[in-house]
Amino acid sequence: MASIQKPKLEVCLSPALLHLYDTTGSVVVIIDIFRATSTITAALSNGAKCVLPVASVEGCIELGKLIDNSITAGERDGKVAEGLQYGNSPLEYPNEFIKGKTLVLTTTNGTRLLHMVQGASVIVIGSFLNLAAVCDFLKKQNKNVLLGCASWKDRFNMEDTLFAGAVVAEVRDSFDINCDSARAAATLYRDASEVGLIEFLKDSSHYRRLSGFGLAQDMEYCTTLNTHPVVPVLKGNEIVVSN
Amino acid sequence: MASIQKPKLEVCLSPALLHLYDTTGSVVVIIDIFRATSTITAALSNGAKCVLPVASVEGCIELGKLIDNSITAGERDGKVAEGLQYGNSPLEYPNEFIKGKTLVLTTTNGTRLLHMVQGASVIVIGSFLNLAAVCDFLKKQNKNVLLGCASWKDRFNMEDTLFAGAVVAEVRDSFDINCDSARAAATLYRDASEVGLIEFLKDSSHYRRLSGFGLAQDMEYCTTLNTHPVVPVLKGNEIVVSN
Numbered sequence: 001m002a003s004i005q006k007p008k009l010e011v012c013l014s015p016a017l018l019h020l021y022d023t024t025g026s027v028v029v030i031i032d033i034f035r036a037t038s039t040i041t042a043a044l045s046n047g048a049k050c051v052l053p054v055a056s057v058e059g060c061i062e063l064g065k066l067i068d069n070s071i072t073a074g075e076r077d078g079k080v081a082e083g084l085q086y087g088n089s090p091l092e093y094p095n096e097f098i099k100g101k102t103l104v105l106t107t108t109n110g111t112r113l114l115h116m117v118q119g120a121s122v123i124v125i126g127s128f129l130n131l132a133a134v135c136d137f138l139k140k141q142n143k144n145v146l147l148g149c150a151s152w153k154d155r156f157n158m159e160d161t162l163f164a165g166a167v168v169a170e171v172r173d174s175f176d177i178n179c180d181s182a183r184a185a186a187t188l189y190r191d192a193s194e195v196g197l198i199e200f201l202k203d204s205s206h207y208r209r210l211s212g213f214g215l216a217q218d219m220e221y222c223t224t225l226n227t228h229p230v231v232p233v234l235k236g237n238e239i240v241v242s243n
Numbered sequence: 244m245a246s247i248q249k250p251k252l253e254v255c256l257s258p259a260l261l262h263l264y265d266t267t268g269s270v271v272v273i274i275d276i277f278r279a280t281s282t283i284t285a286a287l288s289n290g291a292k293c294v295l296p297v298a299s300v301e302g303c304i305e306l307g308k309l310i311d312n313s314i315t316a317g318e319r320d321g322k323v324a325e326g327l328q329y330g331n332s333p334l335e336y337p338n339e340f341i342k343g344k345t346l347v348l349t350t351t352n353g354t355r356l357l358h359m360v361q362g363a364s365v366i367v368i369g370s371f372l373n374l375a376a377v378c379d380f381l382k383k384q385n386k387n388v389l390l391g392c393a394s395w396k397d398r399f400n401m402e403d404t405l406f407a408g409a410v411v412a413e414v415r416d417s418f419d420i421n422c423d424s425a426r427a428a429a430t431l432y433r434d435a436s437e438v439g440l441i442e443f444l445k446d447s448s449h450y451r452r453l454s455g456f457g458l459a460q461d462m463e464y465c466t467t468l469n470t471h472p473v474v475p476v477l478k479g480n481e482i483v484v485s486n
Contacts, residue, residue, distance in 0.1 A: 013256065013399055015259060016259055016260055016263075017257060017259055017260070017397065017398070017399075020259075020396070020397055020398055096333050107417065154260065154263055155258055155260070155263055155423070155424070156423055156424045156427065157423050158423040158427060161396075161423075161427065178448050178451070179448065180398070180400050180401040180404075180447050180448050180449075181398070181399045182400065183401065183446065184274065184401060184404065184427065184431055187431060187434055188245070188427055188430060188431070191430055191434065203426065204423050204426065205421050205422065206423075208405075208421070223395055
């Protein structure tokens with residue numbers, strides 16, 4: 001019997017390191033825990049028709065005008081950006097509000113990474129809210145996986161790394177992992193799990209910054225596990241729930 | 244009494260992220276544990292007159308011809324590079340051999356990072372062999388510090404990160420640290436210390452690669468603490484022991 005080669009799994013800690021990884025034909029998971037990928041996951045799980053990720057506020061406004069039954073959303077420095085209608089909080093999009101609508105969302109780090117990825121087989125949106133669903137999806141694909149941390153302006157950040165580590169911990173038996181970033185992420189996640197994710201994150205730079213904007217409740221929500229068990233994937237320019 | 248602002252300490256996990264940090268006027272610690280900065284530390288501690296870091300094998304050969312009482316050294320893929328005399332092992336440079344000599348050394352990752360740093364107040368060579376000496380030096384400078392991991396072809400690596408974490412753990416009270424890389428490094432170092440550094444590193448990518456070249460003993464040596472308590476600094480093009 002021929003030995004079966006497991007697909008490879010790697011972790012990219014910053015968009016500035018993305019060029020080191022060959023994403024051709026791979027499954028790439030975009031991770032922007034505070035808060036883009038958490039918000040996308042929640043909105044789609046709550047019935048949004050799709051999410052359109054755009055890089056700029058201007059692009060967001062223009063697309064919002066073109067698309068029926070859409071809402072525009074995005075923040076800059078913790079406040080709804082001028083000209084947009086809603087913010088970047090997963091708590092803003094309950095089913096009774098978002099059902100059937102198109103969410104045109106501008107975020108900085110997450111959208112940028114999403115647009116940088118080249119030649120992937122599929123791009124998946126990952127967050128703690130859909131951790132188990134994403135892990136199940138990855139195990140079924142039998143393809144190489146890159147877990148891509150959106151980070152903060154290209155700087156390593158703790159919360160995205162912890163999510164990567166949570167995925168590594170869950171799927172490691174199904175993949176060949178020879179990647180120090182993956183090992184570091186899994187070790188950090190184990191440490192964080194022992195004290196509680198949000199407790200571990202309280203001295204992180206992003207927690208400090210966002211709690212200064214009054215967003216502590218958002219971050220608590222973004223670190224709860226598996227409340228929205230959907231797998232959002234990019235189809236063309238739209239993020240939709242995978243069938 | 245005016246409150247005293249502590250200097251800042253940050254950790255750069257890869258040369259590809261160096262542009263995110265302002266090194267002007269800072270103390271920058273170059274970290275290339277396996278094995279450039281360990282070898283430089285050992286050679287200088289054992290009495291080498293100075294170390295000349297050069298990027299290429301050709302440059303190494305040329306400089307070796309120009310400098311009296313010099314030796315040329317460097318490896319490619321775990322073997323002494325063609326045209327050079329010695330390798331990149333800290334164990335190759337005992338006092339009776341290296342005393343008074345100039346070591347012209349070519350390494351890939353460490354030398355590259357060293358040459359990338361702009362405007363630093365001083366560039367220091369860090370390794371586990373001189374951990375405490377480097378920490379004492381950093382505490383006395385009262386300047387911002389960047390701990391720069393040479394990594395492996397720009398990829399995050401575990402051993403350089405662990406050393407950064409060891410420094411953070413030792414000097415954290417003297418600095419203002421708002422850097423997730425620094426926190427991650429310190430957490431990983433704490434974990435590694437519990438099982439032993441070399442044990443923790445045995446599933447790292449660099450350990451696997453170098454042990455395949457028969458260099459396990461070298462790596463064991465490179466993870467021993469404080470056997471060479473000197474502080475190598477860059478003066479012009481030469482690395483010498485700080486007075």
